Amino acid sequence: MDFELSEDQRLLKDSISRLLSDNYSFAARRGYMQEANGWSRKLWDQYAELGLLGLPIEEKYGGFGGGPVDVMLVMEEFGKVLALEPFLASIVLGTTAVKLAGSEAQKSMILPAVAAGQIKLAFAHGEQQARHDITDVLTTAKKEGNAWLLNGAKSVVLHGDCADKLIVSARTAGERHDAGGLSLFLVDGTAAGLVRRGYALRDGSRAAELAFTNVRGEPLGAIDGGLPVIERVIEAGIAAMAAEVIGCMETTSAMTLDYLKTRQQFGKAIGQNQVMQHKAADMLMSMEQGRSMCMLAAMMVDEEDREERTHNISLAKVGVGQAGRAVTQAAVQMHGGIGMTEEYAVGHYFRRVMTFEHLWGDCAWHLAALAAKIS
Amino acid sequence: MDLRYSPEDQAFRLEVRTFIDENLPEDIRNRSRHGYGHRKEDIVSWQRILNKKGWAAYSWPTEYGGPGWSPTQRMIFQEEIMMGNAPEVSGFNITMIGPVLMQFATQAQKDYFLPRAANLDDWWCQGFSEPGAGSDLASLKTAAVRDGDDYVVNGQKIWTSTAQHADWCFVLVRTDPHAKKKQEGISFILVDMRTPGITVRPIISIDGAHHLNEVFFDNVRVPVANRIYEENRGWDVAKFLLGNERTGIARLGKSKERLAYAKELAREVQQHGKPLIEDPAFRRRAAQIEVDLKALELTQLRVVSAKKKEAGKPDPFSSILKVKGTELLQETSELVMDIGGPLAMPGWAKELAAMSNEPPYGPDWAPAMAGPYLMMRAASIYGGTNEIQKNILTKAVLGL
Numbered sequence: 011m012d013f014e015l016s017e018d019q020r021l022l023k024d025s026i027s028r029l030l031s032d033n034y035s036f037a038a039r040r041g042y043m044q045e046a047n048g049w050s051r052k053l054w055d056q057y058a059e060l061g062l063l064g065l066p067i068e069e070k071y072g073g074f075g076g077g078p079v080d081v082m083l084v085m086e087e088f089g090k091v092l093a094l095e096p097f098l099a100s101i102v103l104g105t106t107a108v109k110l111a112g113s114e115a116q117k118s119m120i121l122p123a124v125a126a127g128q129i130k131l132a133f134a135h136g137e138q139q140a141r142h143d144i145t146d147v148l149t150t151a152k153k154e155g156n157a158w159l160l161n162g163a164k165s166v167v168l169h170g171d172c173a174d175k176l177i178v179s180a181r182t183a184g185e186r187h188d189a190g191g192l193s194l195f196l197v198d199g200t201a202a203g204l205v206r207r208g209y210a211l212r213d214g215s216r217a218a219e220l221a222f223t224n225v226r227g228e229p230l231g232a233i234d235g236g237l238p239v240i241e242r243v244i245e246a247g248i249a250a251m252a253a254e255v256i257g258c259m260e261t262t263s264a265m266t267l268d269y270l271k272t273r274q275q276f277g278k279a280i281g282q283n284q285v286m287q288h289k290a291a292d293m294l295m296s297m298e299q300g301r302s303m304c305m306l307a308a309m310m311v312d313e314e315d316r317e318e319r320t321h322n323i324s325l326a327k328v329g330v331g332q333a334g335r336a337v338t339q340a341a342v343q344m345h346g347g348i349g350m351t352e353e354y355a356v357g358h359y360f361r362r363v364m365t366f367e368h369l370w371g372d373c374a375w376h377l378a379a380l381a382a383k384i385s
Numbered sequence: 386m387d388l389r390y391s392p393e394d395q396a397f398r399l400e401v402r403t404f405i406d407e408n409l410p411e412d413i414r415n416r417s418r419h420g421y422g423h424r425k426e427d428i429v430s431w432q433r434i435l436n437k438k439g440w441a442a443y444s445w446p447t448e449y450g451g452p453g454w455s456p457t458q459r460m461i462f463q464e465e466i467m468m469g470n471a472p473e474v475s476g477f478n479i480t481m482i483g484p485v486l487m488q489f490a491t492q493a494q495k496d497y498f499l500p501r502a503a504n505l506d507d508w509w510c511q512g513f514s515e516p517g518a519g520s521d522l523a524s525l526k527t528a529a530v531r532d533g534d535d536y537v538v539n540g541q542k543i544w545t546s547t548a549q550h551a552d553w554c555f556v557l558v559r560t561d562p563h564a565k566k567k568q569e570g571i572s573f574i575l576v577d578m579r580t581p582g583i584t585v586r587p588i589i590s591i592d593g594a595h596h597l598n599e600v601f602f603d604n605v606r607v608p609v610a611n612r613i614y615e616e617n618r619g620w621d622v623a624k625f626l627l628g629n630e631r632t633g634i635a636r637l638g639k640s641k642e643r644l645a646y647a648k649e650l651a652r653e654v655q656q657h658g659k660p661l662i663e664d665p666a667f668r669r670r671a672a673q674i675e676v677d678l679k680a681l682e683l684t685q686l687r688v689v690s691a692k693k694k695e696a697g698k699p700d701p702f703s704s705i706l707k708v709k710g711t712e713l714l715q716e717t718s719e720l721v722m723d724i725g726g727p728l729a730m731p732g733w734a735k736e737l738a739a740m741s742n743e744p745p746y747g748p749d750w751a752p753a754m755a756g757p758y759l760m761m762r763a764a765s766i767y768g769g770t771n772e773i774q775k776n777i778l779t780k781a782v783l784g785l
Contacts, residue, residue: 012387013690019386079386267783281785284776290783291775295705302683303676309388328676380675381668384648 013305019083022076025060026087029053034091036355039214042094047172047208048216049094055127057095064125067105071121078246078311082253082304089257092355092362094215096130098250099169104131106246107177111194111231111239120175120196132173133243134164134197134220142375144240145189151180151227158195158229160222166369170218171208174199177243178220178227183234192236195227202226213361238316244370245323249307252330255366256304258359259297259334262341265356266290269345280344289344293337300333321383324376331373334363388683390457398461401440405469408434417470418646420721420753422594425508425550428472432505435474442479442503449487449499456689460633467638468645476633477509477547478502482555484629485573485622489614498575512542512556512576512600513623519544520773522557523567523620527602529558529574531609536560536574538582538605544767548585548598551578561617573619575611582606592759593732627769634703634768635685635710637678643717644674650724650750661724674716681709701781704774711764711771722758729754 015023033053042050057063066081067073074080081102088097101124108120108131123129140146149162160180170176176197184191197204203225208218231239270281270290280286307326313319338360342349349356367373390398413427423431435441443462445451454462466473483502486495501507518525527540538558548554554576564570576583582605588597614622648671651662661667688702722729728751765771779785 013687015386267785270785287779287783287785288772288775290785291778294778294782295708298684298687298702298705299677299680299709302680302687305386305388306679306683309386322679325676325679328673329680332676333680377669377672377676380672381665384662384668384671384675 015079015083019080022080023083023087026062026084027090029056029060030087030091030093034093036358039092039094043210043214047169048210048214049096049172053093054095057097058125058127061125062097063101063127064121065101067109067121067125071117072125073121074125078249078308081246081250082308085250085253086257086260086304089254089362090261092214092258092358096132096169096172096216098247098254099132100124100130100173102250103133103168103243103247104173104175104177106243107131107133107194107230107239110242111236116196116228116230129174130169130172132167132170132176132218133247134167134170134176134178135240135244136165136167137163138165140165142371143187144244145187145192145237147179147181147192148186149178149180149222151182151193151195158227160195160197160225160227162222164220164222166211167218167220169216170220171206171216172199176204176220177230178222179236179240180227189237191234192240193233194230194236194239196230197222197225197227211365213365214358215362215365241316241320242311245307245319246311248323248327248370249304249311251366251369252300252304252307252326255330255334255363256297256301258363259293259300259337262338262356262359263290263293263297266293266341266344286344289340293340296333296336300330300337303329303333321380324371324379327371327376328373328380331367331376335367335373338363388686390461394457394461397458398465401462401465402469404438404440405465405471408438409469409471413472414470417472419750420757422757423472428475429505429508431472432474436504441474441505442483442499443474444480445483445487445499445503449483449495450503457686460685460689463633463636464638464641467636468642470642475502475505475509477511477555478505478507480629480633481511481626482509482553485555485613485626488625489573489622494613507552508547508550510545510548510551510554510578512545512554514544515541516543520770522623523571525557525559525571527556527558528562529560529572529607531560532606534609535606536572536609536612538574538576538602538607540602542600542602543598544588545585545598545600546596548578548600549587549595554578554600555613557619557623560619564617568620570617571619571623572616573613573622574607575613576605576607580605580607590760591762592756594756594760596760635681635706636714637682637685637710640674640678640681640710640713640717643714643721644671644678647671647717647720647724650721653748654724654726667724670720674713674720677709677713677716681706681713684709701777704769704777704781707768707774708765708771714764715758715761718758718761722754725751725754732756 061074062084064073065076065084069075105124108117124131137148149160151158151160160178176199178195178197179192180195181191182193203223205221206218208216211217270286271279273280303326306322310319310322341356342360345356348354417423432441439452442451444459447453486498513522515525515527529536529538556574556576557571558574559570560572561570582603584601586599587595588599589595590597648662651667652660654661685706688700688706728747
């Protein structure tokens, strides 16, 4: 057991932290949201220069060869400043799918280009009717001659508006809720028949609705064998975004603490009131419990035993989700009116954490999954 | 970073588990499982079994007869003891007075008291709280006045757990009523419970049982030689004592064991013609406890492994373990009781059976379900109330 970071990990954390603190003031962030696709192209290039975009990619494909703990460290830093760039979508979700399902040729073509910042990926799986059920896929792929043609729609695809290549799940066999018969396809962002409608989520990050009409796709991995990959991509996403939530909690906690020390009412700092102090202590406890669960998720991403992995990821999703909700709701409350305003950062962190909760199974969903296994 | 236990730690856990399986008498195990708690003779005989193995003083270094285990091993040991339904090793003896003696006592005191504490030849209790000094411990008033080679002690202690069994008590007394700060006039003394002038009066707690006592001191003569450390510096000793082994206070193993027991009972108890364990509401509650247990377990591992690096200083993060650990103890005891439903309510079943020679009312486990729930309300009160723990976090970590 060892909770220490290696020297390399400390350096990684420091360098990303420095880059972000120099470039990601809340005001600067507002500017990035106005850029094309709603994030900073300049910073994306700097991430590439730092090697961040190849972080979880093997060295032989031009990456850094990092693991889930490295991803956790970076995501935590992104969370602290509410970074808008498509790291989670492309570097975590996208590359996980390619790494797990791609052929050697696909990996050699895609991964080096991703690491170099030349192309971005997105993972298009969720559909409007599916809510949290990952087997509920209506999009179909049929083979016509040599080509696979996709028809259907994907919903709330993170950074689906700017991705150069989409990894799309589609039903190649079976009925709506069948676990079998799902396959993954690589689809060009500019493919004929693909309509993308981009928008900002409540937290300001970007997503898209995608519609497919006879869109050509290239199989990624075994036909009908997509579900295990989809599961692991989502698990990697949960672990990474959990770390982002830890970063969000850290910043909101620090802001709240600062506010408690400076905001005067009745002739004294509001933090001198024990009721506020105990709320702050509750926030701290929730954050640390959440951090423990985030570490658990990171350790589980590469676990080969599916039962062990999914069980612990569910524990972590609930733990981080509940902690994140408790901390950020308390932060808004303790700021009073200013916490309710769009111009103040706390509400933005609150909304990022809210987004995490509603992606890839909310607390109720994962609790139900855990409850089903009680024996 | 690697959150897994090392193969050595896993082998150690197995060794402890196997030893408990093979050596814990079945009747002791069952009484604990069913919530009846441990009798004095159970606790003594088990601690002596452990001591023979060299494990009773589990947190002590080898030079004092302990096994010299790492913080992780100590944590594993405690967890296995609790999960195996073995009596927990006396905290008063091993994690409270033991380290105090090692740090502050004379060689003669160490030589005499430490082996006896390990073997539970002396049962220790703690004389800290008073009617007017609970969370505000330094307000204590019990007075010790020098008279030749003795202190003459007068006053009252309260909430003294297991004083009715105790041979010795470590007591905080006021030796300088005029000290500028109330913390500065306190001394730490060792009192033989057989000394004339000591009266122990039971306090029956809301579970109907006798864990707690009032202890009255009426002109009790205690040799000055029984003082630990300097006169009027007893607060330093108390702080040292309270800063030791705070991670144990989460009693994670106990909550794990209670959850396992709850599931076991829920397989047995029927509702709507089906085992209760199939009830979605029960399952969801158990799942939430599992989430909270996992978070606490990992946070505890973080605190324990940080401790390795910076020994000798209480980690304010252990306050998180106290709060979250006791919340879980309360939730799990509540879950167990709720399984019993109305059967958990009669408290007189055993007495009735004993009087009438009739078999006990309901299943074996029923009469003892509510007791631990009721007693567990104390968990967020003792050892520094959970509100005091939040004060500690507020000051030590948040700087408010």
